[in-house]
Amino acid sequence: MIEKPxxxxxxxxxxxxxxxxxxxxFALQNANMSRIFQTFGAKIDDLSWLWVAAPLTGLLVQPVIGHLSDRTWLGRLGRRRPYFFAGALLAALSLIxxxxxxxxxxxxxxxWVLDASLNVSMEPFRAFVGDMLRKDQHAAGYAVxxxxxGAGAVIGSIFPWALEHLGVSNLATDGxxxxxxxxxxxxGGAALFLSVLWTVLTTREYAPDAMAAFDGPVEAQDEAPSLAARSYAVSLVWLTAGALVIWAVGKLGLEKEVYLLGALLAGYGIASAAAIALARAGSPNNMLSSIVGDFSGMPPLMKRLAVAxxxxWSALFIMWINTTPIVAQRFFGAADATxxxxxxxxxWVDVLFATYNGVAAIAALTLLPFLARRIGQARTHIVGLLCGAAGYASFFVMPDATWLIASQIGIGIAWASILAMPYAILASSLPQKKLGIYMGLFNVFVVVPQLLVATAMGSIMNRFFPGEPIWTMAFAAATLLLAAAAMTRVDRLVRT
Structure with a gap:
């Protein structure tokens, strides 16, 4: 075995x-799609249904692309590059x-097309860093x-505002x-395609025989025997849980978005039952059985990271949904959107979001590598999460909106750490032959909390804190504290 260059x-x-x-x-999509939908007459109550594309397509697309990219080699085109190039081309056309x-x-x-394309392009990039870098450069690679x-998010977020200040019309004429x-x-379409093209043209992936020389022989992990031997009872539990959630929506008067949560639980139960049936029928290498088997057979370190x-991501999605009503109501004294x-x-929220993304870009290149070298990646992530919890909690004590800039510093450090440290830890511990599928499955723990927040948080707030969105920041701070506590278990495992 030899080291990568x-x-x-x-x-x-x-x-x-x-x-x-x-x-x-992604930034253009996040900042402007609600505006586009409302321009065409969508009601505010319907926006969450229209927006469900973002997390749902990620949940479905990323494990599939990860599974496929692990098994791809197209010569000079490589393993991951064909996927993020094709996804970038489709995403650019969608933006146009x-x-x-x-x-x-x-x-x-x-x-839906745009978000699916962005996920096709994004998923292989996570594994690509792990493919191309030696373990002692993983933290630096994910930090870059x-x-x-962060830089892309800042530019995408402020570009329409900048055009308006340059004299471009900001009026929606004739609907x-x-x-x-x-x-x-x-x-954005041009920038997306050209930046991905830059990576495609300036990099060259290591061939399978080179990867084997770098990482040593890796035994293929065939989950089919254990999957075939598994009982259908677990599948039935998932299916029953989904049915109970769907029943509770009507019985308890929950928000209609909770139907989606129930459907996803039931859907996984059906998918796992189908995977078991296929494995028992002697078809161990089909995609569904492989994905379900890999999901249930995640390494212990990955399971602990998944909790964190x-x-x-529960805290992040709470922030993205609720910061605008919080700032408008608490700091500008206005609850009426008109x-x-x-x-x-x-x-002002646009400015705050640009601030935390800018802080994340700087912290990723300075603070995180500095801490990772001295206290390790897991403890660096704990520090970052605690900074974010402090940032969210500070919303309750800031005297005016200007002071919220200080809150964004802590949130930006947390955002940088969430985007870098878990992936650096994973890439250094996962088997190379399954890096793509495990990175795709890890995205489940990015998507599911977003769906859970989108479906359940509205019901919780309406029941316990009606008309007081500021309390969502208490939930966000608490969930980051739970994430930091979960990372202590990761740190113990890494150090043993």
Missing amino acids: RQSLAGLWNISFGFFGIQIG AMPLAPALLFAAVML QTAFI GIPDTVRFAFWF QFFS SPRFQEGAS
């Missing part, structure tokens, strides 16, 4: 530069087509990737999409 700073740049454009695409939408249905369909994520949004999406990841003061608050 050490990558230079230019090599680290080339490996992750594609993520810069991908994040511009989106502002040309003639009606709500077209815009909704294009959101996180810096590009259409404003020129600021239209031009920003076209810019679940709580971390009032000028509410719009001032919403604009």
Whole structure:
């Protein structure tokens, strides 16, 4: 077994530069799709259903792409690059087509296509860093990737605002999409495609025989025997849990979005039963059985990281959904979305979000590598999560909206750590032959908390804190504390 060549700073740049454009695409989507939907007449109550594309497509697409990319080798095109190039091409076309939408249905369909394409492109990048770097460079590699994520998010978020200040019309004339949004999406499509193309053209993946020489012989992990021997009882438990959630929606008057949670639980029960049946029928190598087997057979370290990841992303999604009403109501004294003061608050949230993304980009290149070298990756992540918890809790004590900039420093450090440290720890511990599928399955613990927050948080707030969105920040702070506690178990395992 021999070591991989050490990558230079230019090599680290080339490996992750594609993520810069991908994040511009995500930022444009996150900042403007509700605006586009409402322009075409969507009601506020329907936005969550339209937005479900983002987490749902990630849940479905990323494990599939991870499974396929682990088994791909196209010569000079490589293993991961064909997928993030194809995804970038489709995403760029979607960004170009989106502002040309003639009606709500077209815009909704294009959101699903856009998000699926972004996930196809994004998933292999996580594994790509692990493929290309030696273990002692994993933290640096994911830190550079996180810096590009932060920079792309800042540019994508402020680009429509910048165009307006340059004199481009921000008016939705004749029920259409404003020129600021239209031009920003076209810019985003070009930036996304060109940045991914840069990575495709400036990198060359290691062939399978080279990877074997670097990592030593890796025994194929065939989950089929254990899957075939598994009882259908666990599948029945998942199916029953989903049915009970669906029943409870009508019985307890929960928000209608909770139906989706029930459907996902029941759907996994059906999928696991089908995978067991296929394995018992002598078809061990089909995609469904492989994915279900890998999910149930995750390494112990990954399972512990998954708990921390679940709580971390619960806090993030709480923030993304609720920061605008919190800031507008608590700091600008406006709960009515039609009032000028509410719009001032919403604009200030754009500044706050750009701030925490900018802090994340800087922290990823400076603070995180410094701490990781001295206290280790797991403890660095604990520090980052505690900074985020303090940032969320500080919303309760800040005297005015300007002081919320200080809150964003802690949140930005946490965001940088969430994007870098878990993946660096994973890439250094997972078998190379399954790096893609495990990275895709790890995304489940990014997506499920988002779906859970989207479906359950509304019911909790309406029941216990009606009209007081500030209390969602207490939930966000508490979940990051739980994530930090979960990381102590990871730290103990890493150090044993």
